Amino acid sequence: MSDRPDSPRARDVLLRFGPMVYAPTALFALGEGSVLPLIPIIAGALGADVALSALVASLLVVGQLGGNIPAGWAVARFGERTTMIAAGTLALAVSVTAALVPVLAVFAAAVFLTGFCAAAFGLARHSFMTTRVPIMFRARALSLLGGTFRFGMFAGPFVAAALVAVFGDERVTLWFFAVCLIALIGLVAFGPDPEVQSAPVTARRSADVEDSGEPVTGSIPVAERIGVFRTMFRHRTVLARVGLAAAAMSAVRSARQVVLPLWGVSIGLDASTIALVVGIAGAIDFTLFYASGQVMDRFGRLWAALPSMMLMGSGFLALALTHETASPEMWFALFAAVIGVGNGLSSGILLTVGADLAPPDDPAPFLGSWRTLTDAGGASIQLMVSAVTAVSSLSFAAGGVGLIGLLGAVAFLRWLPRFTRGPER
Numbered sequence: 001m002s003d004r005p006d007s008p009r010a011r012d013v014l015l016r017f018g019p020m021v022y023a024p025t026a027l028f029a030l031g032e033g034s035v036l037p038l039i040p041i042i043a044g045a046l047g048a049d050v051a052l053s054a055l056v057a058s059l060l061v062v063g064q065l066g067g068n069i070p071a072g073w074a075v076a077r078f079g080e081r082t083t084m085i086a087a088g089t090l091a092l093a094v095s096v097t098a099a100l101v102p103v104l105a106v107f108a109a110a111v112f113l114t115g116f117c118a119a120a121f122g123l124a125r126h127s128f129m130t131t132r133v134p135i136m137f138r139a140r141a142l143s144l145l146g147g148t149f150r151f152g153m154f155a156g157p158f159v160a161a162a163l164v165a166v167f168g169d170e171r172v173t174l175w176f177f178a179v180c181l182i183a184l185i186g187l188v189a190f191g192p193d194p195e196v197q198s199a200p201v202t203a204r205r206s207a208d209v210e211d212s213g214e215p216v217t218g219s220i221p222v223a224e225r226i227g228v229f230r231t232m233f234r235h236r237t238v239l240a241r242v243g244l245a246a247a248a249m250s251a252v253r254s255a256r257q258v259v260l261p262l263w264g265v266s267i268g269l270d271a272s273t274i275a276l277v278v279g280i281a282g283a284i285d286f287t288l289f290y291a292s293g294q295v296m297d298r299f300g301r302l303w304a305a306l307p308s309m310m311l312m313g314s315g316f317l318a319l320a321l322t323h324e325t326a327s328p329e330m331w332f333a334l335f336a337a338v339i340g341v342g343n344g345l346s347s348g349i350l351l352t353v354g355a356d357l358a359p360p361d362d363p364a365p366f367l368g369s370w371r372t373l374t375d376a377g378g379a380s381i382q383l384m385v386s387a388v389t390a391v392s393s394l395s396f397a398a399g400g401v402g403l404i405g406l407l408g409a410v411a412f413l414r415w416l417p418r419f420t421r422g423p424e425r
Contacts, residue, residue, distance in 0.1 A: 024188055030155060035160070057111070080125070127364045143351075249408050263398065313407075314405075
């Protein structure tokens with residue numbers, strides 16, 4: 001069967017990975033997405049003021065940032081399936097504890113540990129797809145993975161709104177998250193073992209080259225495991241170049257979640273109008289996630305990375321110039337849509353480039369370092385936006401985000417072709 005990008009094998013692989021990867025991802029993202037917008041509200045109900053509620057909400061990102069490197073070690077040591085089950089079980093325990101114990105400190109710890117578990121679960125999926133998906137349609141598989149996560153985060157707030165309307169208590173979303181995690185653990189633990197059902201690509205290639213008579217198993221080759229920190233040092237060149245470009249993309253993508261709502265408030269829009277504009281931009285973003293994978297598989301990674309960064313960067317820069325215009329509302333809606341298009345075209349890029357750069361025999365330690373860099377970019381930009389807005393204005397903050405986006409585009413243009421190769425034809 002042909003290995004061309006339009007080969008039916010791509011559909012076959014994506015369908016086979018449904019119960020292994022995509023369904024657990026959707027469950028985790030749906031549960032997390034239902035809790036995420038209510039974290040400040042739950043913290044406030046437990047006695048936190050506005051500043052402390054914001055701090056509690058930020059612990060999710062802190063936990064995810066801190067969990068990437070330990071998750072890389074766990075996946076390399078115990079395997080993807082075991083790591084996913086352990087992360088889901090720990091997340092279930094902290095979710096139930098937070099729902100049963102209405103204490104602010106307990107809830108804050110639960111938020112941090114949920115981020116930690118999200119890092120472990122995400123890295124296990126990333127490592128699995130890196131070793132099992134042929135490069136001819138790797139980008140489509142990982143873009144679909146990113147799109148599945150986006151669907152959960154997009155639908156989660158609507159589920160939360162319905163649950164709160166019925167039960168009248170924000171903590172009901174913690175129970176919903178727990179139900180999603182129970183289903184996830186059952187699916188991963190008792191469903192088809194992905195590490196047996198799908199042998200690594202490297203193992204399949206070796207079998208094609210020479211039949212040694214040895215059985216091919218589904219585990220990741222363990223010829224030489226050098227550890228997380230030695231992996232970071234060994235790959236410091238690519239991490240310092242392509243990794244920083246990826247961190248810039250993560251920063252710009254994360255900034256839209258802060259800048260766009262604040263921009264709507266600053267020009268005098270009410271909450272429902274802001275939600276409508278941001279929601280439409282999010283819908284545009286969601287509809288384009290698979291197109292990104294198609295572009296990357298057919299033409300190369302740069303053809304998706306460069307347009308997405310240029311659209312987001314120029315969109316933020318242009319938005320920064322519209323605050324004092326005659327129709328700021330129109331420009332806000334327009335450039336929110338432009339940024340949504342750019343973000344949609346970036347779906348799966350960071351996952352795909354990380355998979356391209358990772359050592360094929362032991363990708364987990366490298367992916368832990370890679371995801372730490374990208375998560376750091378997403379976390380630090382929110383601090384930058386707050387600091388620049390406090391010192392100067394929101395327009396300067398938006399312009400700064402746009403400049404980061406354009407610099408990231410230049411970095412991708414300079415370094416991505418050097419360290420990655422185009423799709424095989």
